[in-house]
Amino acid sequence: MKKLIINADDFGYSRAVNYGILDCYQNGILTSATLMVNMPGAEHAALLSKEHQKLGVGIHLVLTCGEPLLSTHKTIVDSNGSFRNLAFYQGSYTIDRKEVEAEWQAQIERFLSFGLTPTHLDSHHHINTYNEIDEVFLELANKYDLPVRHNMKLPVGYASTDKFELSLEKALASEASLLEIFGDADTLEVMSHPGYLDKAIYTGSSYNYPRLDEVELLTSGKVADWIKQSKTVELGTFTDIA
Incomplete structure (x- = not known):
């Protein structure tokens, strides 16, 4: 059977996002999430994770949203800190990669301080794929022995899914569409951003209302039926590929 991992990014962004993700896990086909430990809803997300231990929870490393955990940075923060x-990062930029390493290690350690065991690493806005930052990301994955999202060229020895899909709508359009995305691959991660709306997400993220559409899709009985009845694909988490 092919393994399908449906991951919700932005766990911990806010309580509303957290509850949307939880609904998609409890009442839908979501299997995994990645937690932003620097955001206001992080502790709430950690509590929900402990209460629902079959939900795979990894770390959503952050460099482009909210406040850093460390206050010593010079190059990866603005004038307000x-x-x-x-x-x-979308133009020519200069950063101190040691700041990225220190900050991301602090984020990983905060996740561990919640008493959680991470299933994998990814990052907010795919910042792990950017120049210099990609090296830090892979070094930390190696240091903590964690699988990673397959959104970059991976050296030999890094655990990941065979494929990664950005479009939730395309992946869940039909079994035929999903199998076309899989191709010859045995494992696939599909990214999602479900959530309910509160002031934090509505004012802080340009991607807000569509999160409700993703909740609706991920909790659709029709979609759940064809996935659960499939003789080719079964749902899983990153623990299945490590």
Whole structure:
């Protein structure tokens, strides 16, 4: 059987996002989530994780949203001490990679301090794929012996799914569409961003209302039926590929 991992990014962004993710796990086909430990809903997400231990929970490393855990940074923060936004990294940029390493290690350690065991690593806005940052990401994955999202070229020895899909709607359109995405692959991660709305997500994220559409899709009885009845695909988490 092919393994399908449906991961919700942004766990911990806010309580509303957390509850949306939890609904998609309890009442739908979501199997995995990645937690932003620097955001206001992080402790709430950690509590929900402990209450629902079959939900695979990894770490959503952050460099472009909210406040850093460490206060010593010079190059990865703006004049207010907040993380620089994604636009900064989409041009020519200069950063101290040691700051990225220190911050991300602090984020991993905070996740561990919640008493949780991470299933894998990924990052907010796919910042792990950017120049210099990709090296830090892979070094930390190796240090903590964690699987990673397959959104970058991976050296030999790193555990990941065979494929990664950005479009939840395309993946869940039909079994035929999903199998076309799988191709010859045995394992696939599909990214999602479900959530309910509160002031934190509505004012802080440009991707807000569509999160409700993703909740609806991930909790659709029709979609759940064809996935659960499939003789080719079964749901799983990153613990199945480690």
